[in-house]
Amino acid sequence: xxxxxxxxxxxxxxxxxxVILLFLALPIVVILVTSFSNNAFAAFPPEAWxxxxxxxxxxxxxxxxxxxxxxxxxxxxxTVFSLIIGVTAATALVRSELPLRSAVFALVLGPLVxxxxxxxxxxxxxxxxxxxxxxPIAIALGHTVLASPIAVLILIATLRGIDERLEDAAASMxxxxxxxxxxxxxxxxxxxxxxxxxxxxxxxxxxxxISQFLSSVDTVTLPVRVYNxxxxxxxxxxxxxxALLTAFAILALGLVALVRWIGSGRQGSLLSVENxxxxxxxxxxxx
Amino acid sequence: MAALTxxxxxxxxxxxxxxxxxxxxxxxxxxxxVVYLLLLFVYPIFSTLxxxxxxxxxxxxxxWYADALSGVNLSVLFTTLRISAETAVLSLVFGFxxxxxxxxxxPLWAGLAMLVxxxxxxxxxLVRTYGWIIxxxxxxxxxxxxxWAPGAPFQLLYNELGVVIGTTSMMLPYTVLLxxxxxRGVDRRLLAAAASMxxxxxxxxxxVYLPLxxxxxxxxxxxxxxxxxxxxxxxxxxxxxxxxxxATLINQQVTKENQWNGxxxxxxxxLLLTLAGLLLVKLVSSLGASRKKRSGS
Numbered sequence: 001x002x003x004x005x006x007x008x009x010x011x012x013x014x015x016x017x018x019v020i021l022l023f024l025a026l027p028i029v030v031i032l033v034t035s036f037s038n039n040a041f042a043a044f045p046p047e048a049w050x051x052x053x054x055x056x057x058x059x060x061x062x063x064x065x066x067x068x069x070x071x072x073x074x075x076x077x078x079t080v081f082s083l084i085i086g087v088t089a090a091t092a093l094v095r096s097e098l099p100l101r102s103a104v105f106a107l108v109l110g111p112l113v114x115x116x117x118x119x120x121x122x123x124x125x126x127x128x129x130x131x132x133x134x135x136p137i138a139i140a141l142g143h144t145v146l147a148s149p150i151a152v153l154i155l156i157a158t159l160r161g162i163d164e165r166l167e168d169a170a171a172s173m174x175x176x177x178x179x180x181x182x183x184x185x186x187x188x189x190x191x192x193x194x195x196x197x198x199x200x201x202x203x204x205x206x207x208x209x210i211s212q213f214l215s216s217v218d219t220v221t222l223p224v225r226v227y228n229x230x231x232x233x234x235x236x237x238x239x240x241x242x243a244l245l246t247a248f249a250i251l252a253l254g255l256v257a258l259v260r261w262i263g264s265g266r267q268g269s270l271l272s273v274e275n276x277x278x279x280x281x282x283x284x285x286x287x
Numbered sequence: 288m289a290a291l292t293x294x295x296x297x298x299x300x301x302x303x304x305x306x307x308x309x310x311x312x313x314x315x316x317x318x319x320x321v322v323y324l325l326l327l328f329v330y331p332i333f334s335t336l337x338x339x340x341x342x343x344x345x346x347x348x349x350x351w352y353a354d355a356l357s358g359v360n361l362s363v364l365f366t367t368l369r370i371s372a373e374t375a376v377l378s379l380v381f382g383f384x385x386x387x388x389x390x391x392x393x394p395l396w397a398g399l400a401m402l403v404x405x406x407x408x409x410x411x412x413l414v415r416t417y418g419w420i421i422x423x424x425x426x427x428x429x430x431x432x433x434x435w436a437p438g439a440p441f442q443l444l445y446n447e448l449g450v451v452i453g454t455t456s457m458m459l460p461y462t463v464l465l466x467x468x469x470x471r472g473v474d475r476r477l478l479a480a481a482a483s484m485x486x487x488x489x490x491x492x493x494x495v496y497l498p499l500x501x502x503x504x505x506x507x508x509x510x511x512x513x514x515x516x517x518x519x520x521x522x523x524x525x526x527x528x529x530x531x532x533x534a535t536l537i538n539q540q541v542t543k544e545n546q547w548n549g550x551x552x553x554x555x556x557x558l559l560l561t562l563a564g565l566l567l568v569k570l571v572s573s574l575g576a577s578r579k580k581r582s583g584s
Contacts, residue, residue, distance in 0.1 A: 010391075013384070013387065013388050013391070014388060016384050016388070017384060017385050017388030017389070017400070020381050020384060020385045020459070021385070021400060021403045021404070023381070023456055023459070024403055024404060024407050024456060024459060024460070025403050025407065026418070026422060026428075027407075027415045027416075027417075027418025027419050027421075027422060027456065028406075028407055028410060028414070028415060028418055029418075030418045030421050030422050030428065031414055031415075031417060031418040031421070034421055045428075081323075084319060085319050085320045085323055088316040088317070088318075088319045088320065089316065089317060089319065089320035091312075091316045092312075092313045092314075092315075092316035092317035092320075093317070095312075096309045096310065096312045096313030096316065097306055097309040097310045097313055098310070098313035098314065098317055099310065099313075099314070104317050104320070104321060107320075107321065107324050107325075107328075107329070108320060108324070110324065110328060110329075111324070111328055113513075113561070113565060114332070114558065114561060115516060115517025115534070115557050115558065115561055116517060117517050117519055117534040117537055117538070117554070117557070118332065118335070118517065118554045118557055118558050118561075119328065119331070119332070121331075121335055121537060121541065121550060121551065121554045122328070122330075122331025122332045122334065122335045122554075123327065123331050124541060125331060125334055125335060125338060125547065125551070126327070126330070126331045126334065141327060142327070144323070144327070145323075145324065145327050145328050148320065148323065148324075152320065202409060206411040206412075206413075208411075208412075208413060208519075208520060209519065212538070212542075213538075213541065213542075223411060223413050226411075226413050226414070226417075227413060227520070227524075230413075230417060230420075230524055231523070231524065238417070239417075239421075242411075242413075242414040242417050242418075245410070245411050245414050246410050246411075246414055249406075249409050249410045249411070250406065250410070252409075253406060253409055
């Protein structure tokens with residue numbers, strides 16, 4: 001393919017690729033723009049700008065704040081559960097000799113490949129007889145089934161990325177296992193843990209299938225409320241909510257990128273001390 | 288020296304002890320995830336399976352499956368397969384072109400393009416679907432831009448076209464990421480070797496490049512097919528009555544008709560289709576691995 005590339009062919013490929021990128025990006029841009037439009041339905045580009053839909057969100061009698069706080073509560077619970085499961089499972093899978101490791105790994109991947117509606121149906125059949133429909137705990141436990149595998153995968157990558165020589169070095173200098181965990185492993189794993197927490201939170205916050213099956217009339221999470229307002233009760237504020245959800249997701253992704261970037265410097269600096277120790281001026285460390 | 292030789296057999300014991308300690312730690316740390324997923328993932332699916340085989344009086348029956356595979360339910364199953372296949376083909380074609388274009392970009396532009404591919408994936412599918420509904424409506428952006436065309440405004444919503452546009456945009460990030468990885472893994476020297484022997488561009492593409500990326504293409508297509516099978520949000524919001532998919536039916540049976548056994552049978556069918564697809568993915572990728580090994584040697 002590295003031969004004569006005709007200019008026309010390259011231009012055509014770039015043009016088509018741009019159209020496909022627009023295909024991915026436009027629905028999101030449209031939501032963000034329309035949320036400030038005076039006509040919340042369809043008309044694009046907007047004729048006039050307004051903040052009314054955002055104001056309506058928090059007006060008296062609005063159903064949105066309750067849905068938002070329920071979703072935030074559920075997502076926070078689910079994040080805590082996912083982190084506990086994620087840290088222990090990643091430790092088991094990366095840093096120990098685990099019998100049936102591949103079976104455990106397959107179990108972890110399961111919820112990610114099985115259709116979510118099937119998982120949701122199963123959870124409904126589990127929680128309905130227990131009269132737990134509408135309970136935030138039940139919804140959070142359900143979301144954890146989807147969020148914890150993501151946390152496990154992120155933390156596996158994190159633990160693999162930590163140079164075990166740093167831990168060995170600390171051990172050789174007499175540090176106990178707890179000290180190593182506290183002073184070496186935890187600080188190096190912190191960016192990964194924050195990323196795992198953020199992704200667990202988003203997964204739960206945006207989750208729809210399980211929420212819909214496990215919600216009751218009084219407890220409705222934000223995505224279910226959005227879905228209902230798109231199908232049954234036409235509420236123009238749904239555009240503002242969608243824009244907020246979008247902004248929230250982009251912010252969270254930015255945060256993950258930032259934490260990663262800071263974290264990548266940390267291990268680098270520890271290892272570079274080790275690597276440049278021989279080059280450093282003799283006695284420079286002791287003075 | 289003598290002391291050293293005397294102690295050589297000794298480390299075997301501590302190492303074994305250490306190994307068993309590491310095993311114990313492993314089991315201890317694996318417990319939360321295993322117990323959690325067995326209780327809240329495997330057991331519920333298992334009870335779904337049981338429920339789908341149980342009659343009203345608790346005796347064994349297959350009639351929920353007979354129900355699920357006949358009449359309207361069967362046509363919903365076919366619709367599901369058809370829409371999933373259309374989505375898989377389209378997201379494969381678009382994904383191929385986009386991934387191909389990105390591999391030729393300079394790193395900075397490639398990074399930016401990847402950002403546009405990946406970021407939408409983390410934004411709620413509900414929100415993206417709503418974005419499409421706004422865009423594709425009679426007075427939406429697409430119809431306004433196409434206003435000059437004969438036949439405008441076009442009906443782009445509440446039909447199969449709308450559903451497939453929506454689901455394709457949801458699956459596209461997966462295919463682009465998978466295909467980008469596959470394309471980056473192609474040994475460019477093989478293409479150069481073919482060129483040096485006088486093969487034309489079309490020949491190189493069909494005889495060398497496609498066979499190399501073929502298994503990756505197949506896995507990406509199968510994966511988007513599988514993921515579309517259980518899709519609910521976009522078909523329900525962007526489709527009409529003829530685009531009812533199996534997930535919508537499961538949802539209706541549980542929330543509106545209280546027909547849990549029927550829903551369970553449909554869930555199991557969906558699950559089996561997914562597992563069959565995953566098995567195919569595994570088969571294809573092991574085929575691809577062996578082919579890669581052969582071409583490399």
